[in-house]
Amino acid sequence: MERINYHNKRFKAISNSENGEVDSETFFHYRQGGDVIWATYYGTNIRMGTITGIVKEDSSLEFTYQHVNINNEIMTGKCTSTPEKQSDGSLIMKETWEWTCKDFSKGTSEIAELVEKENLVRLF
Template sequence: MKKIHYHNKRFRAVVNSDNGEVDDQTFFHYRQGGDVIWATYHGPNIRMGTLTGVIKEDGTLEFNYQHVNLNKEIMTGFCKSTPSIDPDGAIRLKEEWQWTNGDLSSGTSEIVELVEKENYKPII
């Protein structure tokens, strides 16, 4: 797989397990420096979130995430993401994650790159 660059890419969640707090109105803004990635995210259930991680040699992503939800709880977790490229050229990340607080449950999700930046809803 060709190397994917994530700097200034914007994503929207399209799939998530029932025990997650991300939904299809959750938006992510990724940045990259070398093999380090970081992002901010927010949505109806998440007031503010951040993630920090690395791009592995095989192209997968590993990162920790944390966010403040609507109940003012700080939620944390760990995620491994496998990238692919959709037919329209958008980056898709298939994620396997686990909460590191709360019930410690795990789940899966997918986020897809927003090809048209006007669909991105910034934090106001």
């Protein structure tokens, strides 16, 4: 697979472990410079979040995240995210993550790339 460029890709969460704070109304906006990625995210339970990490040779991502939740708690964690290309060319990212705060529990999640048609629908 050709190395993926994540710059300006947008994603929506489609699944998450029960101990996570991301839900189906959580949206991510990725940016990339070289092999460094960063993103912002927000959702039902998350007022504002950021991601900082690297794109590995196989296009998987390794990053840390932090966000302020609706209870005004600062939550932190680390994640590995592996891309799966879909038949329409979009990506689903399969993630394994771990909190680096509170209970230090682990989980899994998936986020799906929003294609142009979906982005336009959300504007109206």
